[in-house]
Amino acid sequence: MGRNELLAQLHEAAASPKRQLERYLAEGRKAVAVAPAYTPQEIVHSMGLVPMGVWGADMEISEAKKYYPAFICSIMQTILELGIRGEYKGVSAIIIPSLCDSLKTLGQNWKYAVKDIPFIPMTYPQNRKPDYGVKFTMAGYERVIRDLEAATGARFSKAALKESNRIYNEHNAVMRAFAEIAAEADITAAQRSDVFKSAWFMLPEEHTAVVRELNEELKRGPRAKGDRKVLVTGILADSPNLLRAFDENGIRIAADDVAHESRQYRTDVPNLDDPLEALARKFSAMDNCSLLYDRDKKRIDYIVEQARQHGAKGVIVLMTKFCDPEEFDYVPIKRACDAAGLISLNVEVDRQMVNYEQANTMLQALKEML
Amino acid sequence: MYTLGIDIGSATSKCILLRDGKKIAGSSVVAAGTGTDGPEQALKMVLEAAGADRKDILYVIATGYGRKKFQGADGEMSELSCHARGVHFVFPDVRTVIDIGGQDAKVLALNEKGRMMNFAMNDKCAAGTGRFLEVMAGILKMDISELEREAEKSADPASISSTCTVFAESEVISQLSAGTALPDLVAGICQSVAVRAAALARRVGVREAVCMSGGVAKNAGVRTAMEKELGVKILFSDMAQLMGALGASLYAYDAVRDRETSVQ
Numbered sequence: 001m002g003r004n005e006l007l008a009q010l011h012e013a014a015a016s017p018k019r020q021l022e023r024y025l026a027e028g029r030k031a032v033a034v035a036p037a038y039t040p041q042e043i044v045h046s047m048g049l050v051p052m053g054v055w056g057a058d059m060e061i062s063e064a065k066k067y068y069p070a071f072i073c074s075i076m077q078t079i080l081e082l083g084i085r086g087e088y089k090g091v092s093a094i095i096i097p098s099l100c101d102s103l104k105t106l107g108q109n110w111k112y113a114v115k116d117i118p119f120i121p122m123t124y125p126q127n128r129k130p131d132y133g134v135k136f137t138m139a140g141y142e143r144v145i146r147d148l149e150a151a152t153g154a155r156f157s158k159a160a161l162k163e164s165n166r167i168y169n170e171h172n173a174v175m176r177a178f179a180e181i182a183a184e185a186d187i188t189a190a191q192r193s194d195v196f197k198s199a200w201f202m203l204p205e206e207h208t209a210v211v212r213e214l215n216e217e218l219k220r221g222p223r224a225k226g227d228r229k230v231l232v233t234g235i236l237a238d239s240p241n242l243l244r245a246f247d248e249n250g251i252r253i254a255a256d257d258v259a260h261e262s263r264q265y266r267t268d269v270p271n272l273d274d275p276l277e278a279l280a281r282k283f284s285a286m287d288n289c290s291l292l293y294d295r296d297k298k299r300i301d302y303i304v305e306q307a308r309q310h311g312a313k314g315v316i317v318l319m320t321k322f323c324d325p326e327e328f329d330y331v332p333i334k335r336a337c338d339a340a341g342l343i344s345l346n347v348e349v350d351r352q353m354v355n356y357e358q359a360n361t362m363l364q365a366l367k368e369m370l
Numbered sequence: 371m372y373t374l375g376i377d378i379g380s381a382t383s384k385c386i387l388l389r390d391g392k393k394i395a396g397s398s399v400v401a402a403g404t405g406t407d408g409p410e411q412a413l414k415m416v417l418e419a420a421g422a423d424r425k426d427i428l429y430v431i432a433t434g435y436g437r438k439k440f441q442g443a444d445g446e447m448s449e450l451s452c453h454a455r456g457v458h459f460v461f462p463d464v465r466t467v468i469d470i471g472g473q474d475a476k477v478l479a480l481n482e483k484g485r486m487m488n489f490a491m492n493d494k495c496a497a498g499t500g501r502f503l504e505v506m507a508g509i510l511k512m513d514i515s516e517l518e519r520e521a522e523k524s525a526d527p528a529s530i531s532s533t534c535t536v537f538a539e540s541e542v543i544s545q546l547s548a549g550t551a552l553p554d555l556v557a558g559i560c561q562s563v564a565v566r567a568a569a570l571a572r573r574v575g576v577r578e579a580v581c582m583s584g585g586v587a588k589n590a591g592v593r594t595a596m597e598k599e600l601g602v603k604i605l606f607s608d609m610a611q612l613m614g615a616l617g618a619s620l621y622a623y624d625a626v627r628d629r630e631t632s633v634q
Contacts, residue, residue, distance in 0.1 A: 334573070338488075348493050357435065358474065362491055365450035369486055 003217040006210055007191050014197035014238075017052065018087065021201075024050045025090050030152050032120075033094040035079060035106065036235070037259045037291050039122055040141050042269065042279055044095070045204065046164035047145075047154040052091060053200025054079050055260055056351050058239060067109040073102040073322050074351035075236060080106060083114035093151040095144060097122040099291040100325050120147040126293050128284045137280040158275050165269040165278060171204040174211045175265040178218075183254045183310055185218040186225070189246035192253060193238050196261040228370045229254035231307040233333070234318030234349065235290075235326060236260045242318075242349065245360040249367040254310035257303050258318070263289050290325040300332045304340045313370055314343035316363075321350040343369065372427045373626060374416070375456075375618025376409060377449065378436030381472030381500060382585060383408035385416035386615040387427070391623035396420030397612050403472065404436025413442065429626045431618040435473070445625060450476055450489050452617030457581050458484025459620060460607050465577035468567055468596065468604075469613070470586035472500040477571045490573045496535040498566025500586045505535055506559045509542050510552070520556040521591030528558030538562060560591035561599075568599040581605040583613040 001009070013020055024031055031050040034041055041051040056078030061068075064081040082088060094117050096107040110119045122144055125136035145156045175196070182192050195214070199207050229252045237243070237258045246253065256262045267286045272278040286292055288299040307315055315337050319326055330346065337344035345366060347359045372395060377384040381403045389395040396419035402408030417424060432443035433452040440446075453469045458480060467478040475498050479488040496502050500514075507514045521527075528550050531537045538559075545555055563586065571580075580602050586592055587610035597604050609616065 338575075343488065346490070358491060361435075361448050361450070362489075365448040365486070365489060368448060368451040 001213060003214065003221055006214040006217060007187075007194065009210060010198040010214070011191070011194045013201050014194040017201040021050075021052055021088075021090055024052075024203075030092045030154065031090065032148065032152070033088055033091045033117070035094060035096040035103065036075060037097070037099055037263070037289070038124075038283070038286070039095045039097055040144060040279055041204075042161060042164045042168050043141060043144060043156070044148065045167065046160040047148055047152070047156055048160075049092070049148070049152060049154055050203060054082070054088065054094065055200065055236060055238075057082060058351055058354065060352060064109075064113075067113055068105070071322050072105070073100075073320060075320065076102045076106045078351045080109055080113055083110065083117065088114075088117060091117055093118045093120050093148065095120045095122050098124055100323075102323075118147070118151045120144055120151065124283065128286075128292070134277070134280045134284050137283050138276055141276055141280060161275040161279070165275050167204050167208075169268040171199070171208045172265040172268055174208045174215065175199065175262075177215050178211050179255065179262050179265075181215050181218045183229075183252075184223055186222040187218065189243040189251075189253055190240060193243055193261075196258075197238050199264075200260075224252055226250050226252065227311070227313075228252060228367060229310065229312045230314045230316050230366075231255045231257065231303065231310060231312040232316045232318060233257035233303055234259070235320045235323055236349065237318050239349065239353070239356065241354065241356040242347075242359055245356055245363050248360065249363040251316075251363050251367060254312045255306050257288070257299075257306065259289065259291065290323075290329045297329070297332055299329065300336045303333060304336050304342065307337075307342055308340070312342070314345065314366060317344060317346045318349045319346055321348055371623075371626065372420075372422055373619050373622035374413075374427045374430045375452065375615040375620070375622055376413065376430065376432050376434075376440060376443065377452065377612070377614035377618060378409050378432060378434040378440055379403045379449075379472050379585075379614075380435050381504075382611070383412040383436075384434075384612050384615040385412045386612055386619040387416045387420045387422060388616075388619035388623055389420075391620065391627070394616070395422065397609070397615070399611060404434070404439060409436060409440055429622040429629075431622040431625070433614050433618040444622070447618060447621055449614045450478060450491075451486060452614045452621065453583050454478045454480055454486040455484060455617030455620050456609075456613035456615070457583055457617075459616060460609060460613070461579065461581050461605055464579045464581040464605060466571065466574070466580045467613075468571055468580065468582045468587075469584040470499060470563065470567055470582070470592070471584040472504075475499055475567045475570055475584075477567070477574045479574050479577065488574050490570050492566070492570060497531075497538065498563050498570070500584070502535050502538070502563055503559065503586065503589065503592075505539060506542060509539060509546075510556070512556075517556050517560065518588075518590045520553050521560045521589075521594075523553035524551075524557035526554050527561050527595075528554045530555075530558040530562040557591060557595070560589060561595040563592050564595035564599045568596060571600060576600055576602060578602055579605055581607075583607075583610045585611045587611070 044051040063084040398415035432440040437446040
């Protein structure tokens, strides 16, 4: 397949998660919804189940307002809204991690609001790096395994997990390669987003095959024009209108620190005898994310360093409205960017936002400055 | 040679007709913004004021929220760049511009050449914008232009939330019920706008000289509150509301010169 066909295939998957779900169900497979930001997808996959990402959708919220106040993350609200409306019908369970306060409330509300899809909690430790933290994570995984077995009838085996860990590591490598290739390739912000978004709705082995082929095509294809390069950071960057503003203003995404995108693929599962411990060790090794506790806030330097390495002249902070972990990090990010001579913009994003005219004005001003 | 800058905002349309890149031949302000016939009216008025004809204009740059919709423009630029350029033309020593318009607030950091080096815009929220003043004036059954005079009489400004227009609205109603004097209430409202914009200014970094532009800058109550909040003198021009259009007309002049240079 050529570049355009591959991108079209990924766009199709990114734009139609329900169709993807129906396809897997029609093949006789069972699917499990996985909520943001990190869940043990390797476990789900190893049990022969299809992990399907649920990150909400750009939509008006009505039903979920019975459970949520107005001032809370709209990603959570729209996940619940879609659950109540029956849009996830067909999945056997949903795994919701405990990585922020909003996610904790999502799990609790889910139990009452969406009774036909069992809620499986994944409780992570705050201190994930010490051995006791790793043991805590493993205990969380064991609970997930028990609940998955009960909800789906599937069985867990360490041998299968070892293979799934390998498949996910392979996917990580291909996605990391894509991010680097896309930084220099002639690809739009929307196409780049499709590649990351589609990963949430395809089996990793299928996605790896398509993206690997795409990487080769992009390497052979034309280079991107212009040097208005930025690093984008935030939880989510998939709004078509927002991405269009990048493209219209000739602002290229040279690298990202987006939870929905590159943050997923930075850390591999180490090769240990016990694959479950290896998976817990992977979580303990993960860093540079607002949702993962780090008293030293190494993420700040990481962002500046990534921006420098990729020749970015600015850092665009896509601030999910009412996301306190991201808001806490914003001030040191801005200070670090100022000190490094990087322009930083704070663009507010929200699942209920359709009009990105203000973001467009900011990006146009950035273009004019550069 | 005439060049035109047209700034089509959410609440008003403004034009500046510039002669030879130096002299302001005419200006107009119409209280009707994007999506109305305000831009056309503003254009007609500025031509009448300058005694010029549409065909005399060599280049038009549109700016403001309606910039992409205006059919008569040769180009468009963001209002941030245009305000920076307009303010630098009037006040070359200004390094910080606080621009508060009908629906948003912006703070721009300029270098000595007037080039914008950094900026910040408000969140998608009416608090700290002209719309906030409009809503508050509506509750008090006052014209927005009367707020300034009333605020001057205050000795003890009331405390009004700068977080949210809806919260502030209920606070104003509570203060009215509690019998707070009107001047103190109005001064509190002006202070609320200043506090919000000052926080934005601190995010960019306040370097003197500081100037306010945009429609809200016309309100001395807000300017005085801003001076107190930031502890610096705020420069102001009668052309505050026209700075974006002025900057656009200057960029239009550059475009003509660039075109002439490329032909030579």
